[in-house]
Amino acid sequence: MTDFGPVLSIFFRDPDGLEGEVCVENPDVEPGVTHPPGTPARRYVHDAG
DSSP states (O other), X not given: OEEOSSEEEEEXXXXXXXXXXXXXXXXXXXTTOOOOTTOBOTTOOOOOO
């Protein structure tokens, strides 16, 4: 999950190889602050299983 500032984004590839992205408003947005691609979202927790 990437934090772009006002938007959180998750990129994925389905089993057929099609790519997609889902973007939602960031509940932790700081007005006027943006982040470069690859900035992890503050609340994202990676569970390795």
